[in-house]
Amino acid sequence: MSVPTLSRPAKKLPRAFYIMVLPAFALFLIFHTVPVLTGIYYSFTNYAGYGEWSFIGLSNYINLFRDERILNAYGFTFLFAIVSTIAVNIIALSVAMALNSRIKFKTGFRGIFFIPNILSILIVGYVFNYLFSNSVPAIAEALGINALTSSILASGDTAWIGVVILSVWQAAAFNIIIYLAGLQTIPGELYEAASLDGASPWQQFSSITFPLIGAFFTINMVLSLKNFLQVFDQIISLTGGGPGTSTESISVLIYRGGFQGGEYGYQTANAVIYLFVIIAISFIQLRILQRREASF
């Protein structure tokens, strides 16, 4: 049985390593890199998704900056992502600390808190949609809370709150797990020593817990911001971008305009720019937060 040999001079590593990496490399190339490059290619055309097309140079990119629908989508997406990132990290850290303390049924609780992460967002989204549209108003009516008797999804001013609630609820589970892992790296003696010195719980948190989980905090902030910037399923299942276009995120806009609106080339240009925006933001965030970590 002969294995096909590579013509290159043999390196130190056994050939088997290269052969094992090859299929994954090929798959990555075919299903990831090639589509990305094709997309970038089409962003310089007026392709509608079908039919004839031609090169139009940079005009898609120029038009993007004159399109306030796209600018509005950026505004909404960033507002949503920042609010959600802050909320999810506060909630996840609090829950993780509670789950890390000496409470009863600790493992059971940890399991329960992880459930949202394994459910499909689309399905959960339709459940939340029903809750927001029907259950919450009905309960509010019964209790006489006038502010909540109409669905929050029905108004352009409040629909985004519904999206934040669903997204934070779903994303908290994963962040809790990361924080829990971080909290378990802190030796218990530190807290013992601190309490002997008379440190209050808040002092213990700000001087021991938070600094020592800095790396976990960084990774959670970067990952949640990146994920929230790509928000899609939550919006499709809750509001569909509405009412009006008030909750139209960039991903939703790319999908709507590109696939349903027949402006494939134009929205691909939007996607290409967005790819670079997300890369840049993640990079900057990582740099700033890591610097903060190092200062301790």
Place this chain on the structure above:
Amino acid sequence: MKHSATRRKLAAASSAAALAALTLSGCAPASGNDDVVTLDFFQFKPEAVGNFEEIIADFEAANPDIDVVQNHVPDADTAIRTLLVKNKTPDVLTLNANGNYGLLAEACVFADLTDMASAQTVLPAVQDIVQELGSCDGSEVNALPFANNASGIIYNKDIFEEYGAEVPGTWDELVALADMFEANGVTPFYTTLKDGWTVSPAFVNLGGALQPEGFYDALRQDETSFSAEYEEAMEMVSKLFSYGQENSPSRDYNAGNAAFANGESAMYLQGSYAIPPIRAANPDANIGTFPYPATDSPQDTVVVSGVDVGISIGRDTEHPEEARRFVEFMMSPDIVARYSEAQSTFSPLSESPSNTDPALEGLAPYFESGRIIGFIDHQIPPSLPLPAYLQEFVLSGNTENFLARMDNEWDKIAERTITREEARS
């Protein structure tokens, strides 16, 4: 029974074979018996597969030299585009006559049907709707209308009778009627703002009736604007929706059909396509229809109608003669009538007897006399999010803002499209 089961099995087998043939066509002449020509028939309506199967069986019985194979795929709009991109136009096809059809027709992928005998039997007003969407060279007839739908106000006959209400003939009568229902504690219109598109029926009817002739052509020439011509219509849309029930923003189309079917409102701003789901929710619903009275002169009232099913022939079909025979057969008055009865649609033919569905009675006369106009939203490019804007408009009631956004968005899209055309030339 046994016979029909066999026939179905045969049909299934032959449609599978036809799919294979579709991918091979172009390389080989019609296979099998030299005397029998096989026609690929692309059919887009999932609910009408059975109806077309019967039509085909009758046709084949009368034309033993032609074998018609019905191909039906999910998501027909995408499927037909894919076939066209690969230059595999089916011999005969049905499509919904919407903006997408218009784009395809302008790309000259369909044959010219101007000289077909059945083209003369179509109501001219209906053919105009198809022509307005677009055609090859701007003059050819690229699709013959086979079935029509219509947009109108649906009303609950029982509630009307209870309050002694008459079907309104003018805009003022409609408003007075709505006021009367409201005063009596009856919701005049059940509105479903959670689905933005449910504003469209009112928009296309009032906008379509009140806009000046040739508005969209002028708009494409940049000679007019929504702000200039649509203010009155939008105020009227806003007025109608102000009569909706309180929880409208959190109710969707399905909820609306069920609520209206169960008598929760006197009227419903929808189209003929909502009649089957309403009856599904309540088989005893006693419903009727009337057109939107857009003005104060009943003789100006028109009905917005779209061609639900249009029939076309592929431009490069290898069997033009057989394809035309099949189309003539489908367009014969009794076939059209049979289909419209089965699918609750209107017949586009001048001679065909009108649909006897009592729920359609109020709209039928407008058909026969040709007082119909097309869906104006078929003229608006799909990249403009009209339903979302309409939804926002009704929720906020801000006419000026809506019109400004429509103009702005239209201009931007026009600019992008112009860039496209310049690049092409």
